[in-house]
Amino acid sequence: MNFLHLHLDVLCPIFSFLAQEDLARIVATSRAAQVIVTPFLLSSVHLNRDNDQIRQFCEFMLDDPSQRIPLLKKLTVTIDAWFYESARRCTIGGIKLHQVRAELPFKFIHLVCRVLEHASNLQDIYMDDLEGLLNREPALADVLIRCHRLTQVHFSGMGDRSMEMIRHMSGRKLRRIHVDGIFLRETLSDSLLPFASTLEDLTLDHIHFRAGGIDDFPSWPNVHTLRVGGSVVRLEMLFHVCPNVRNLQLDNFTGGWTQDQPFQPSPHRQPAKCWPRLQYLRCHINNLRNPLLVCPVHRLELTYKGGRWGEEYMISASNGTTQFFLDFLRRADPSVLSFTLDPTLNERFYAAFARTVPSLRFLHMNFAEPRNIEHTFDTLARLPPLLGRLPITYLSLHCEGEYAYFFEFINRQLQPILLCEIARLTPSVRYVELHWPLAGHKCSWWEIKEVGSRKVPVGLSEDMGRSMREFWLSA
Numbered sequence: 001m002n003f004l005h006l007h008l009d010v011l012c013p014i015f016s017f018l019a020q021e022d023l024a025r026i027v028a029t030s031r032a033a034q035v036i037v038t039p040f041l042l043s044s045v046h047l048n049r050d051n052d053q054i055r056q057f058c059e060f061m062l063d064d065p066s067q068r069i070p071l072l073k074k075l076t077v078t079i080d081a082w083f084y085e086s087a088r089r090c091t092i093g094g095i096k097l098h099q100v101r102a103e104l105p106f107k108f109i110h111l112v113c114r115v116l117e118h119a120s121n122l123q124d125i126y127m128d129d130l131e132g133l134l135n136r137e138p139a140l141a142d143v144l145i146r147c148h149r150l151t152q153v154h155f156s157g158m159g160d161r162s163m164e165m166i167r168h169m170s171g172r173k174l175r176r177i178h179v180d181g182i183f184l185r186e187t188l189s190d191s192l193l194p195f196a197s198t199l200e201d202l203t204l205d206h207i208h209f210r211a212g213g214i215d216d217f218p219s220w221p222n223v224h225t226l227r228v229g230g231s232v233v234r235l236e237m238l239f240h241v242c243p244n245v246r247n248l249q250l251d252n253f254t255g256g257w258t259q260d261q262p263f264q265p266s267p268h269r270q271p272a273k274c275w276p277r278l279q280y281l282r283c284h285i286n287n288l289r290n291p292l293l294v295c296p297v298h299r300l301e302l303t304y305k306g307g308r309w310g311e312e313y314m315i316s317a318s319n320g321t322t323q324f325f326l327d328f329l330r331r332a333d334p335s336v337l338s339f340t341l342d343p344t345l346n347e348r349f350y351a352a353f354a355r356t357v358p359s360l361r362f363l364h365m366n367f368a369e370p371r372n373i374e375h376t377f378d379t380l381a382r383l384p385p386l387l388g389r390l391p392i393t394y395l396s397l398h399c400e401g402e403y404a405y406f407f408e409f410i411n412r413q414l415q416p417i418l419l420c421e422i423a424r425l426t427p428s429v430r431y432v433e434l435h436w437p438l439a440g441h442k443c444s445w446w447e448i449k450e451v452g453s454r455k456v457p458v459g460l461s462e463d464m465g466r467s468m469r470e471f472w473l474s475a
Contacts, residue, residue, distance in 0.1 A: 024041060044074040054108045069119055069120075070119075073121055074122075075124070079129055125152070148172065151175045155180065170195075178202075179192075197222065199222060199223055201225040202220070203228075224246045226242050229249075247280040278295055279297075281332075288328045293328070315342065325339075326352055340366040341366070351386070351389075357390070360390055363390065366398040367399045367400065380414065381421075384421040387422075387429075390426070393472060397433070397435070419446055423457050429448055445466075
């Protein structure tokens with residue numbers, strides 16, 4: 001039986017799991033496949049290659065606009081799509097010359113506008129360099145305003161024209177807004193206020209204010225996910241704006257601190273108000289100094305790279321972060337924890353760490369090797385008994401550093417010994433993930449199984465390993 005003869009109620013869930021490339025291959029197999037799969041293929045379109053891709057897509061859609069364009073529900077146009085190839089790939093004198101990309105400012109924006117004019121079912125749109133697009137084609141603003149079914153927008157490279165357009169979209173019930181790269185003459189709240197009753201997911205990335213800012217925002221009680229990156233915003237104001245946030249992500253948000261300065265915790269004062277509990281918190285380690293972050297956190301992900309100046313700052317005894325880190329964990333009591341640490345930390349740290357996180361079930365530890373590889377080898381050899389007191393079920397160990405010359409040693413000697421010791425000395429661990437990315441070591445997953453009276457590690461496939469990781473991350 002041809003699987004295309006199955007009922008659409010059966011085919012729809014199958015096609016929803018397939019990537020666009022897989023759907024395109026199915027379309028090419030037969031005319032019946034083309035009729036059935038095309039609606040799924042056109043429901044979400046990602047334009048990211050060059051100008052020719054935009055032109056071909058628009059011409060295809062405009063060949064039969066009444067049948068094809070209403071199928072479009074999600075459209076992504078990245079900055080790369082506004083380039084063209086100025087040189088072909090060729091070889092001269094044994095030297096490979098790759099294609100050279102040159103900018104051709106928004107050559108086919110008028111075709112995109114014509115498609116959007118008929119996009120009556122468009123729900124999600126992503127556009128880079130929106131201000132430049134509006135400067136080139138002002139009609140784009142009117143076209144987007146007339147997309148009445150929009151619920152999610154992601155705009156980058158914004159400015160005053162862009163925010164004026166958003167103000168005129170007040171009739172839309174936008175649930176998710178991502179604004180990036182704004183340089184405003186007036187407050188951002190004037191533009192986003194019309195969506196206060198519907199907004200659930202808000203991202204503010206690289207926002208620069210000439211006057212006003214987020215301080216005069218109203219309270220948005222429905223926002224449950226908030227991301228702030230590269231912006232100067234006080235956490236107190238974030239709580240005022242979004243008091244019911246469950247997922248908080250702070251990227252490049254270091255509050256004016258650099259690595260050259262000693263790490264000093266903020267004064268011990270309790271804020272008047274803070275979030276009662278966070279389901280997910282991702283932030284730079286430096287953000288732990290903020291006294292507002294004192295609530296329990298289910299999933300805590302600490303980054304050490306980035307910051308406003310790109311500094312790297314891991315958990316280490318040399319910079320005084322260990323005690324402050326442990327104090328924060330004691331308050332947060334996470335079930336899922338991911339952080340980067342110095343391999344030179346001693347047994348005292350791990351003993352205190354085990355006492356601090358009684359609810360921990362998923363642990364991801366990334367060892368950043370600042371000096372030499374011997375520290376990491378020594379720590380990994382001593383790690384299993386140090387983690388034996390933790391109630392973790394999933395253990396993920398990643399190592400950063402120049403390990404290419406030691407790959408054979410890691411793969412053939414250290415890994416089997418480490419896995420056997422984890423199975424023997426950490427009774428609660430059921431799954432182990434190992435990864436040495438810079439050594440060329442592919443990520444591997446292992447399940448600890450009981451064989452007779454012993455526990456032995458058994459390798460898992462990549463699909464099964466990733467499934468187990470996602471399961472325990474969300475458990």
